[in-house]
Amino acid sequence: MSLYLLFDIGNTRLKWAAVESTQNTADRNKKLWAYSGSILTKSLQSAELRAELSDYIAKTLPKPDAIGFCCVAGHAILENLQSLFPQWADLQWRQLTGDSPYEGMRTHYQEPHKLGADRWAALIGARALSNVNTLVVNTGTATTIDLLGGNGMHYGGWILPGLSLMQESLQSNTAQLPLAVRQNLSSAQASFATNTDQAIIDGCDAAQIGAIVRACQLAKELNHPVERIWLDGGNAKILASSIKRDSELAELPVEPIEGLVLRGLWAWLLRNL
Structure with a gap:
């Protein structure tokens, strides 16, 4: 049995997971990942925190047979990550990029190398789960929305500020609007807000759903x-709740799923070992 280590290096968070070769990329079991974790990406800028992370992973996880990763956080962060495991120097790190080939899938992106690696990985992950016309929504620092046809064609997508960025921009660029604080993980109210905090939260939610x-x-x-x-992504449950209440979307199967990028990385890695 082989073990594979996967890293999704995002702008805000670094996520990792280990999977065994006996597992199936189409498995939707919530306990799919034999081992997983997440930290703030900026933690890799600290030598002390890098040492702690390296020690933690190396002591918890047997030496993997392969490492797959994608990165949208910049080259310096990537170098810091790749320096974590000198004891595994013989392992090859395999990087998925926006133009990495994947059998059965193509993209309409004019310059595929400029397609975000996390978006392409999420699309591959979605393809591993189903072969129908799918909207893939990643709700991280930015919200990305991509259309994947049942024929395996990526027809393109959109990028917009994530919920937190929307809320922070209102606080930063206005004189009197506060940084709204969501009291729970519920979605926007089904009515117009009657206080400023709720007006900001509901307005940003409505923009995403729109x-x-x-x-x-x-x-x-x-x-x-x-x-x-x-x-x-971090706001998946919030948006899922709103989608299920929207009359135009309510009949669609909508499912928050953790680690879609990692799942796509895994599916891609299996074909590139």
Whole structure:
């Protein structure tokens, strides 16, 4: 049995997971990952925290047979990560990028090398789970919305500020609006807000849902009507709750799923060992 270590290096968080060769990339079991974790990406800038992370992973995990990763956080962060395991210097790190080939999938992106590696990995992850017309929504620092056809074609997508960025921009660029604090993980209220904090939270939620609704409308116009929506990232549960209450989206299968990027990395790595 082989063991594979995967790293998703995002702008805000670094996520990792280990999977065994006996596992299936289409498995939706919540306990899919034999070993996983997450830290703030900026932690890699500290030599002390890098040493702690290296020690923690190396002591918890047997030496993997391969390491796969994707990175959108910049070259310096990537170098810091790759320096973590000198004891595994003989292992080859395999990097998935936006133009990494994957059998059965293609993209309409004009310059595939400029497609975010995390978006491409999430699309591969979605493909591993189903073969229908799918909207892949990643709700991280930025929110990305991508259309994946049942034929394996990526028809493109959108990038917009994530919920936190939207809220922070209002505070930073206005004189009187506060940084709204969400009291729980619930979605926007089904009515107009009657206080400023809630008005900001509900407005930002509505903007995200509006983009998803428009994406579904456009997919239908392109004769690839969305049959499923996958949601990943820190705000997935918030948006899933809102989607299920939207009359135009309520009938669609909507599922928050953790680690869609890692799942895509895994599927890609298996074909590139």
